[in-house]
Amino acid sequence: MKAQFDLLDHVPLGVVVCDEELQAFFWNTCIEDWTGIRREEIVGKPVGSFFPRLNTERYRTRLKLLIEGGPPVIFSYQLNGCVFPHRDPKRIERIQHVTATNFLGKDGKRYILLAVEDRTEVSARIRAARQELAKRIETEAVLRKSVEEKENLMRELNHRVKNNLNMILSLINLQKDSAQEGPMREALDDLDGRIRSFSVLHEAMHKQDASAMIRIDEYLEKIIRELFESLKPPFSTAGLTMDIAQLELPFHTALYLGLIASESLTNAVKYGLGSYGDGTVSIKLAKTPSGGEMSITDNGPGFPQGFDPAGGESLGVKLIQLLTEELGGKARFESAPGARIVVTFNIDT
């Protein structure tokens, strides 16, 4: 009868056949390899004498039911460990999954067939995947915490910057109230405009992700309108037109364009609205093949005769030139017929 099991020497499973007394009847080559126990050594002997755990109550009870013709029995690795370990304890423990079934032999006796699957390799892959997953979850938690901390810090910082800018603006306004009309008052107006443009940009940044691009149309329209309302004379009928392209620009480009627009607008309101303050200031910003161009035009008398942007003492003109250079562009000061300041800029800067 043993010959009928020879085929089982060629399957990639450990196969053990036991009789009713749990004595080894067949021991295939695969299980020989996994346990280091040769067929000649074990056949005819109780399997429990080689693997004592099979003599314990929990195994005997379940295997006894099989001998009585009961249903198949599973011995999984997590609940049983390695049922058929290698005789050399230094060998790596294999992850085994054992299924025991019974069958009636030609001799009328009932036999138990134990099929042993080696799941070591798949288990190693699962363990590696689990470790990787656990590592990723841990890293993600650390990153999330760090981002949270950064966001909290940024919120706190933004709050403080906003308060400080507002405080500076209040101080300037207090100072303006006590200053007489004249150069001091004008200097404070200029300063007020410059800080206001910082404040608006800061608010725009605060509302968005700090690393996000700034919508230049939204930003410029806000600072220009606020500044225009604060600079124009009381009861003035002066007009303001804006045609700003919807562009998203980096933070520092937006900041520099905002400062240039503030300086130009301050100049236009001071000198370009005419004696009744009833002129019009136009601001345009458009994309050009080489970058962008912004112009601030009024319909006043234009720049004074002999006006030299390079040689003048005006801080505003110097600022406009300096900031335009920073943007990789050029500033032009034209009088045709009102004053017109045109700056080009590089969008990539």
Place this chain on the structure above:
Amino acid sequence: MTLEKDLHDALTELIGLGIGKAADVLNSMLDSHIILSIPSVRLVAADELILILSRDAGRNLSAVQMRYTGSMQGAVELIFSSGEAGKLVDCIIGEETVMEEGLDSIRAGTLCEVGNIVINALMGTLSNVLSLDFTYTVPAFIEGDAVRLVADVGVPENSVVLLAETEFLVESKSIRGSIAVFFSMASFRLLEEKVHRYSGGAL
């Protein structure tokens, strides 16, 4: 589809006996103590089982299936939602895994053994008490939705399912599952007859 009261009571008693034996086996094997209970037993059609499982256990189900032939023909499935199946394995082996859904092959092997013990104890009780002879296939782990789990049984039309809600209490955690015993109508008629005989004898 309902069970007449006597039949219901007798089947509840038999399933309770089987489940009690399963708990004994599990407790003799494990460090953690397991209490198994059967809150309800009812008879449903296969289509109805799909609706019940989809409603109560969701779309992702894990099951251990064993088919049987002999005095009667059919299949038994111990079914859990995949989340509950993972929770049961975790409780039994005292680990907490980071896998959210489904079981890997090692953990599926563990669930297979638990299902094997529960199904063997249940069917063993039915077979011993009602003098039925069964031959079983090897336990298989299957995953999918309720439609797949029922289709996989390959039950003929007019099949009925004896559905026992089960509750595993392990380490103060409650894990809900279902045992579904699929019968052909002819097999169920035989079961009815055997149970009536058993009840009559018992009374």
